[in-house]
Amino acid sequence: MRLPSSFAALVVGLAQAQAQYLVNELSFGYGSRISPEGTQSIPNFSLQGRPNLPELLSNKVILTPVAPGNQRGAVWADRPLQHQSWIADVEFRANGPERAGGNFNIWLVRDGAHAIGSSSIYTAGRFEGLALVVDQYSGSGGMMRGFLNDGTIDFKSHHNVDSLSFGHCRFAYRNLGRPTQIKLRHNEHKFSVEVAGRPCFESDKIRLPSGYNFGISAASADNPDSFEVFKLVVLTENTHENYGSHHDAAAAAPPAGGDANNNKQQRMTFGRGGQAVVEDPYDNVIPDQDADQIxxxxxxxxxxxxxxxxxxxxxxxxxxxxxxxxxxxxxxxxxxxxxxxxxxxxxxxxxxxxxxxxxLGDIEREMRSMRSELSGRLRDSENAIKYHVSDKHETLADHVKTHTKQGHTKLILVVLCGNALLVGAYMFYKRKRASPKKYL
Structure with a gap:
């Protein structure tokens, strides 16, 4: 019996769905609550922020609040991704007033919590991995762009970070009133990004090695947007590398400089056209064989x-x-x-x-000698002035005394004589005036 095409597609979809396994240690938001009741932390994740940490609610993480502006927030997985085939599902929402600004970043970076922290694509330095940025680039109203770095480019000091993107697509994301879904897919064939169920961009030249950490960060401007994250869910097809709840972080994370088998970690480098490929530092390695096989x-x-x-x-x-x-x-x-x-x-x-x-020593000595000399001369001048003033004062006093001993008598006689002369002159004037006049 021939099955309908729709039923066959449903069976294929169910088969594909059953082939995906949830990585609990790299996921949050898939249950009824993000954090256990009574706690302010996400299991297996760490929160970072400047100047304040993100606000953690029961069903979402508010990376940047509505006010004030210039806030930064991030959430990072404590354990690295140890799978080559995986799917990452992120749901976020952006709300804000008209002409508000900010950016939303999805990271898959080696040691991201320390290399990136709460930075955005424009303030991050040298990092190794993938970054997806959602913002209103060039007045587009909404755009997602992808960036790759093998650790050689300092994005913070680069003169034009926007020119480093390898893929982009436009979509509206602000003030929708509902979460927007971003889905990343990676396997040995290609890397692709979907937004709200529609393809955004993809490439068959990108291979991301294992050992990178997932992270989500957001930054707001002076007139801020509020970015909220509802979930980050990581699925994989390979159950052999799946994390178990009984494994600790030391068992999940590879040793520094190598994996669990003491092999060198792969590093991401760029090929032609800025596309990332995987370079094995120990390529052409021949596996060991028993001598009996030869x-x-x-x-x-x-x-x-x-x-x-x-x-x-x-x-x-x-x-x-x-x-x-x-x-x-x-x-x-x-x-x-x-x-x-x-x-x-x-x-x-x-x-x-x-x-x-x-x-300066010579000047100091000269100043000291000049000071002593000036002090001596001032002292001599003061003594000379005192001597001359006292001598002249005594001479003047004696002179005044000598000239004022008989000075009062003469002064009195002069005054009396003057008065007498005035009286006589007045009497003569009156007599002349009172005498009869003679007329011719």
Whole structure:
């Protein structure tokens, strides 16, 4: 019996759905509550923020509040992702007044809590991994862009961060009144991003190695948007690498510099066109074999030939790294030499301090001698003035006494004589006036 096409599609969808397994340690928001009742933390996640930590509610995390502006918030998974095929489902919501601003970032970065923290794509420094940014880039009203970095680019000091994106799509996300879903898919064939159930962008050139941490951050502007996260759910098809609740963080996270088998971790590098690929530092590694499996001289020769080629490749890599190290060392030596030359020039200026110190000592001695000399001269001048003033005062006093001994009698006689003359003159005037006049 032939099944309808819709029923067959449903069966295929159910089969695919059953093939996905939830990674509890990298997920939150899939249950009735984000955090256990009575606690203010998300299990297996850490909150970061500046100047305040994000507000944690029962069903969402408010990364940036409506007010005040210039806030930053982030939530980071404590354990790294140890799968190559995975799906990440994020639901967020952005609310704010007209002409408000901010950005929402989804990270998959090595040691993201320390390398990124609560930074955005514009304030992050050197990081290794993937970043998806949602903002109103170039007045678009809503856009998602993807960025990749292998740890060599400092985004914070880059002159044009927007030019580093490898994919983008437009969509409205502000003031919708409902959460917006962003879904990331990664496997050995391609990497893709979906927004609200519609494809955004994809690439078959991107391979992200395991060992990276999921994180979500948001930053608001002076006129802020409020960004809220409802869930981050990570699904995988491989149950062998699934985290169990009984495993601790040490068992889940690989040792520094290697994985559980003491192999070097893979690093992400960029290929042509800015597309990311995976580079294994120990490529062409031949697995060990038992000697009993080599039963013929031809197989022995082939094994020896292959291993010699492998050794040759490794030696070539060693010499290549060594030559690069020499070039870097010479460049740094040149920089250090330039810095030492500048430092010597500055130290030569310090030699002038000795001459300046001697000159200041001479000036101090001259000032002291001048002070003592000036004090002596002022003292002599004061004594001379006192002597002359006292001598002149005594001479003037004696002179006044000498001239004023008989001065009063003469003054009285002069006054009396003057008065008598005035009286006589007045009497003569009256007599002349009263005498009869003679007329001719």
């Amino acid at each position: 039963t013929s001289s031809k197989a022995q020769f082939a094994d020896l030939h292959t291993r010699l080629q492998n050794i040759n490749h490794h030696l070539s890599n060693i010499f290549r790294v060594y030559s690069q190290g020499l070039g870097t060392g010479e460049q740094r030596h040149e920089e250090v030499s330039i810095m030492l030359g500048e430092l010597k020039g500055m130290l030569s200026r310090l030699d002038k301090l000795d001459a300046l110190e001697h000159r």
